[in-house]
Amino acid sequence: MQFKYPEILWGLLLLLIPILIHLFQLRRFKKTPFTNVKFLKQVVTESRKSSTLKKWLLLLARLGLLAALVIAFAQPFIANESALQEKETVFYLDNSFSMNGDIENGNLFKNTIQEFIKAIPKDQRFTLFTNNQVFKDVEIKDIQNDLLNLNVTSEQLGIAEIVLKGNTYFSNEAGIQKNLVLISDFQQRMGAIQKVDSISNVNITYIKPANNKIINTSIDSVFIGDRTNGTIELVAQLSTNSSEQTVPVSLFNEEVLIAKTAAKFDDIKNAEVRFTVNANDVILGKVALTDTGLDYDNQFYFNLDKKSKIKVLVISNTSADFLNRIYSNDEFTLTSSSLEQLNYSTIDNQDLVVFNEIQKIPNSLITAIKSFSTNGGTYVLIPAIDGDLNSYNELATLNNSRYVNAIVQEMAISTIKTEHPIFANVFDKNVTDFQFPKVKERFKITTKDPVAIDFQNKEPFLIGSNNAYFFAASINNDNSNFKNSPLIVPTFYNMGINSLKLLPLYASLRNQVEIELPITLQQDDIIKIANEKNEFIPQQRVLPKKVQINFIENPKEAGIYRIMHNDNTIRHISFNDNRKESELLYSQIPVENNNSSLSDFFLESQKNNAINEFWKWFAILALAFVLIETLLQRFLK
Numbered sequence: 001m002q003f004k005y006p007e008i009l010w011g012l013l014l015l016l017i018p019i020l021i022h023l024f025q026l027r028r029f030k031k032t033p034f035t036n037v038k039f040l041k042q043v044v045t046e047s048r049k050s051s052t053l054k055k056w057l058l059l060l061a062r063l064g065l066l067a068a069l070v071i072a073f074a075q076p077f078i079a080n081e082s083a084l085q086e087k088e089t090v091f092y093l094d095n096s097f098s099m100n101g102d103i104e105n106g107n108l109f110k111n112t113i114q115e116f117i118k119a120i121p122k123d124q125r126f127t128l129f130t131n132n133q134v135f136k137d138v139e140i141k142d143i144q145n146d147l148l149n150l151n152v153t154s155e156q157l158g159i160a161e162i163v164l165k166g167n168t169y170f171s172n173e174a175g176i177q178k179n180l181v182l183i184s185d186f187q188q189r190m191g192a193i194q195k196v197d198s199i200s201n202v203n204i205t206y207i208k209p210a211n212n213k214i215i216n217t218s219i220d221s222v223f224i225g226d227r228t229n230g231t232i233e234l235v236a237q238l239s240t241n242s243s244e245q246t247v248p249v250s251l252f253n254e255e256v257l258i259a260k261t262a263a264k265f266d267d268i269k270n271a272e273v274r275f276t277v278n279a280n281d282v283i284l285g286k287v288a289l290t291d292t293g294l295d296y297d298n299q300f301y302f303n304l305d306k307k308s309k310i311k312v313l314v315i316s317n318t319s320a321d322f323l324n325r326i327y328s329n330d331e332f333t334l335t336s337s338s339l340e341q342l343n344y345s346t347i348d349n350q351d352l353v354v355f356n357e358i359q360k361i362p363n364s365l366i367t368a369i370k371s372f373s374t375n376g377g378t379y380v381l382i383p384a385i386d387g388d389l390n391s392y393n394e395l396a397t398l399n400n401s402r403y404v405n406a407i408v409q410e411m412a413i414s415t416i417k418t419e420h421p422i423f424a425n426v427f428d429k430n431v432t433d434f435q436f437p438k439v440k441e442r443f444k445i446t447t448k449d450p451v452a453i454d455f456q457n458k459e460p461f462l463i464g465s466n467n468a469y470f471f472a473a474s475i476n477n478d479n480s481n482f483k484n485s486p487l488i489v490p491t492f493y494n495m496g497i498n499s500l501k502l503l504p505l506y507a508s509l510r511n512q513v514e515i516e517l518p519i520t521l522q523q524d525d526i527i528k529i530a531n532e533k534n535e536f537i538p539q540q541r542v543l544p545k546k547v548q549i550n551f552i553e554n555p556k557e558a559g560i561y562r563i564m565h566n567d568n569t570i571r572h573i574s575f576n577d578n579r580k581e582s583e584l585l586y587s588q589i590p591v592e593n594n595n596s597s598l599s600d601f602f603l604e605s606q607k608n609n610a611i612n613e614f615w616k617w618f619a620i621l622a623l624a625f626v627l628i629e630t631l632l633q634r635f636l637k
Helices: 006-023 038-074 108-119 140-148 159-167 321-326 344-349 363-374 389-399 488-499 579-583 598-608 615-635
Strands: 076-079 087-093 126-129 134-138 177-183 203-207 217-228 231-240 246-253 256-264 270-278 283-288 299-304 310-316 332-337 352-356 378-382 401-416 438-447 451-455 460-465 468-471 513-517 527-530 539-542 547-551 559-565 568-576 611-613
Touching (some): 087 108, 087 159, 108 140, 108 598, 159 177, 203 598, 217 283, 217 299, 231 283, 231 299, 246 270, 270 283, 283 568, 299 559, 299 568, 310 488, 321 488, 344 363, 352 488, 363 378, 389 401, 389 438, 389 468, 438 460, 527 547
Parallel strands (some): 087 126, 087 177, 310 332, 310 352
Antiparallel strands (some): 126 134, 217 231, 231 270, 246 256, 256 270, 283 299, 401 451, 451 460, 460 468, 513 547, 539 547, 559 568
16 A cells, blocks of 8 residues: 555554553542442442443544544555556547548548547547647647547558657656557558567557448549540549449549449459540549548549640751651641751740751750750750760760760660659560660760660660750661661650640649649749639749749649639649558557557556545544444443
C-alpha cells in the first residue's frame, strides 16, 4: 500500500495519548468503612472486573478511531508502477481515402471517429494528428466537432514518417512515458511496420479499426486508343476485388450522359471499356461507376480540348521527307527551309527547330538559336558527315556537351534509355530484342547531359534534355539505317511533343505537372485556374511567345478546371487522385503491438493506469469506532 501524503502518518504518535491515560490512572479509589458483609465484597470484585474490561475496550476503540483518521488523511492507495508515471499520448488517425470504405455497419472512417470520441476518457489530454491536420494538447471536448467534420484526403504518410512526426509532438522532459497510437488500415504501401519500432523511444501501439474486407471497384486510368475516320476511341481501365462479373460504366460530357456500357472482368479482376467520340468535339469528360466500396475512385476526369498545333521548322539542304511523315498535319505545323532561304524572323515563332545535316551553322543563326532557346524553344542538331565541329560546339557547349572528333568505324546502337523523357511512355519494359540500327561514321561526344541512346561501346548516339538534343552521327541513308528503324518515329515525335508541353488528357494530384500555353501575355497579365468551388493562381513563367505553368501544391481536389486569361476560358485541365489507395493490400500487425479495437485499448489503458484509493474506507472505519465507543459507554456497565 502507498500513501499520497505519507508525512501525515506521523500523526499515529497520537495513539500514545490514550495509552498513557489508560496506564496512569488519574482517579484514586477512596476507602469507606462498611459493615462486614460477605456478599457486598463479591459485588465489588465483579464491578471492578467489568470496569477493567470496559476500559480496555474503550482504549481499543479510541486507538482505532485515531489510527483510522490519521490513515484516512494520509490517503492510502494501491497502483501499478506505470500508473504513477507521468504520461504523454499522441494519436495518429489515418484519414486517407482507403479508410473511407463502406463496411457492414456503416462507413469505416466515420465509425472510427465515433468510437474514438466515445471511448477516450473525457479528462485525458492528448495530441492527435492526421495526414494533413494537427490537434495539439487538447481534450476530446475541444475537438469533438472538428473530428466529426473531418474529411478524407489523398495525402498518405508512410509508417516511418508517422513515427518521426509523432515523436516531434512529445516533450523533451525525462521520466515521461511516451505513447504513440497509430489508428489506420495499414496498407502495404505505407511501409513495413516491423522496421520502425527502433526509430523512436516511444511505446507504439497499432490499432486497425475493422477487419471487414472492403469490396471495391476502381477506375484506374483513361487513355486514347485508335483514331479513325474523324473519331477517337477512349479506353478506360478498371480493376475490382468483387465477385461481380460485370459493372455498368457511364461516360459524361460535363453533366450530360453520352454513353453507357458494361465492364466485364477477366480472371485477374481487370477490365477495359471503350467509348467512341467525335475527334473534333470538345469534351469535358467523366467516366463514372457506382459501387459500395471506396468513393473517390468511382469517377475519372479528363478533357479533350482543341489542341494547339506544334510549330516545327526544319533547316535542311537535303531531303527531309522522313520528318514530313512524322510531323503530320493533325498535330504539327511543319515548315521547311534551306539555309540560304531561311527567314530568321520566323524562328521565334517556332516551338522546335531541326538542323538536318547543315555542314556549317552561321554565327548569325547561332545567335538567333541562342535567343530562341532562352525564350523556351527547342532545337535538334543532326550533324553532317563532314560537318564543322566549331559551329556545332557553339550550340553544344550551351548544354554541357562537346563534339570532339570524327571516327570512321561502323558501330551499332545497342541501348535505349527508357527512363529518358523521350522514351518515358514508349516502352513497357526494357528493350532487349530490338533490331538496332548502325552508323558508318560518327562523332565522339562528351557530355553531362542525359543520354537517350547509346552505341555498343557506351558512347552516346543521342543526348539531350529540356530544350536541346544532339545526334552523334548523320542519319542519312548513306551513313545509317536509322531512318528505316522503328526507333525513329518515337524519337522525333516525342522531341516534337516535348517542345511544347501540351495539356495532357488528365494529370494526377500531388504530382508536379508542367504545361505550356502558346499565348502572349501583356504586362501584369496572369493566368488563373478555377472551377465551381475554387480559384487560384498557379506558378507561371512568362516567355515572349508562350507561358509555362507549373502545378505543385494546387489544386487540392479532383475535377475539371478552367484555364482563364482576362476572365476568358482558353483551355481546360483535368486532375484525378492517385489510384494507389485502391490497391487494398494490408500489412500484418505485430501481436505484441496490436489492439483489436479502440474500446479495448482505452479499457486496457484505464486498467493499467487505475489507482485504487482507500481513504473513504478508513473514514468509514473511524465512524464505526465512534459508534462502538458510544455503544460501550451506554450499554457496558
